[in-house]
Amino acid sequence: MASDIPVTNLYPGNDSLPDIAGTKFDHANKKGSVVKFLWGVSTSSYQVEGGNMANDWSVFSQSSTIKERVDGLARVGKISLNLENPGSAVGQWDLDTFCRDLEHAKSLGINAYRLSLEWSRIQKRPQDTSRPYDSPQYFEMDAISHYEKMIKLLVENNITPVVTLNHITLPDWVLTPTTNILGIEDDGFKNSLGGWENPKTVAAFSGYAKFVANQFKDYVRYWITINEPTSLIGFGYLAGLWPPGFIAAEDRARKALFNLVEAHVQAYDAIREITGDESMIGLAHAMVFPKARPDNEGANEKAALQYDYCFNRYFLDAVVDGIYNPALMRDGKDCQVIERWKGRLDFVGLNYYRSAYIYKHEIISLAVPWAGGVFDEDLGAADEPHNLLNDLGWEAYPGGLYRILRYLNERFRLPILITENGFAEKSDPASRHDGSFSKRAPYIVAHLCQVLHAISEGIDVLGYLHWSLVDNWEWDYDYMPKARFGLYTVDRNPPGQKVGYLPREPTNGAMALGYVIQEGKIAYAVSRFGTITPSGDALIPPSSG
Ligand code: BGC
Secondary structure: OOOOOOHHHHOOOOOOOOOOOOOOOOEEOOOOOEEOOEEEEEOOHHHHOOOOOOEHHHHHOOOHHHHHHHHHHHHHOOOOOOOOOOOOOOOOOOHHHHHHHHHHHHHOOOOEEEEEOOHHHHOOOOOOOOOOOOOHHHOOHHHHHHHHHHHHHHHHOOOEEEEEEEOOOOEOOOOOOOOOOOOOOOHHHHHOOOHHHOHHHHHHHHHHHHHHHHHHOOOOOEEEEEEOHHHHHHHHHHEOOOOOOOEOOHHHHHHHHHHHHHHHHHHHHHHHHHHOOOOEEEEEEEEEEEEEOOOHHHHHHHHHHHHHHHHHHHHHHHHHHOEEOOOOOOOOOOOEEOHHHOOOOOEEEEEEEEEEEEEOOOOHHHHOHHHOOEEOOOOOOOOOOOOOEOOOOOEOOHHHHHHHHHHHHHHHOOOEEEEEOOOOOOOOOHHHOOOOOOOHHHHHHHHHHHHHHHHHOOOOEEEEEEEOOEOOOOHHHOOOHHHOOOOEEEOOOOOOOOOOOOOEEEOHHHHHHHHHHHHOOOOOHHHHHOEEOOOOOOEEOOOOO
């Protein structure tokens, strides 16, 4: 059966780049005020801090049965993973290390910094449910004062903090993933709240949101409630690769998705009530540019359309227009409007990395029809034509960023903050190679060209926060060299050094980003650092070599 419309047509635009040499990142918004572009980096607590064993991921990465399960799934999906505990990560829980990293970031000229608060550090124990969820005795004031020092440091350096309340991890009392080899609930799971599928998690999260908003309201204007709620569904409840580690768990996934919308809405209301009208409250939403894998008489196209609806569109429709679609199907037959979900977003936080080829999958597409289909995570290992890839096998599509920005602007008319964009590469420091083999700098330049393309058409892009400042711990990939996203690369095994600060060195990505920030436009960066064509089909090297 042929489907109605190619999925890519849902995102207007083509891959031609107009002349943007004269366009500036600082721009006038729809109200006519000048937007001082936020230039920054993006990080998350569990990936950089180290020394925290109290969350769902630390259970997940230390259980031999879970590892066995994840390894089996990785073999089927042809991805090479390495599920391990982050250990000391990159040591940023140490304030000196944080300060040194901040100095690196400042040397690029940034004026914004996204960090996340680790809920499991701030609330170590379950709460007595008969008491209000934000009762002070449930919070670790040491952790609060530690984060306060970090946030104050940013403010004192004229850097705007962008604070995420939940970046993927949950305290172990909220979720202890089951260690049963078949994924059947065990006592650990039952004794926890069971994660996002339980409405009690929503209540706990909004209490935590209220408490931290109250603590930090004097310093923070930009709040992000939840990072990538739909990735939690895809990886955690359908693919089984993230906690809680369920596979094709339709019912659990549907409940978790509903509760994630509720959690965002309730946290939004809590933060708004505490911080007043000036604060900007958003979420960081992952969007993959959808392409359908060619073949099979429209079935992949159909799968891609449904995938796009479920993962790219549904969540934003819910928290902006209050649309609740219990069936989660794109025909929208059962849609209702929940008034208290409406208007709960001040800006769209966009995490954009890549395009993907979606196809109908024998198990997921049947067991979870609303998920549409799946895509191969590592295109390098897949038998499929593709454009330029990062070292994880993700396809770069810079033009997709413009097309998504345009869609978001036309659909929601809200400002957009790019909360993540980055390139995984087994990169050497810039000092050790001539830069011509590194694709990180061209990737950054190419995406910034697309941001300017959007701004030149009047789209209000508030800023660009690059993922990430330093190489960090990358979920299922641990510290694998192919999963390095840092502007600064971290030497994890410095000769003769067993403990202490791990040395950082800038990559060409840091040079390119710093150069564009200081230039305020893009004109010379393209020839100096190279770029990638908007379609992602070719790398254009720097003109000097
Ligand atoms: C997540 C980050 C992650 C990055 C690269 C995003 O999905 O928010 O935590 O490290 O992508 O995979």
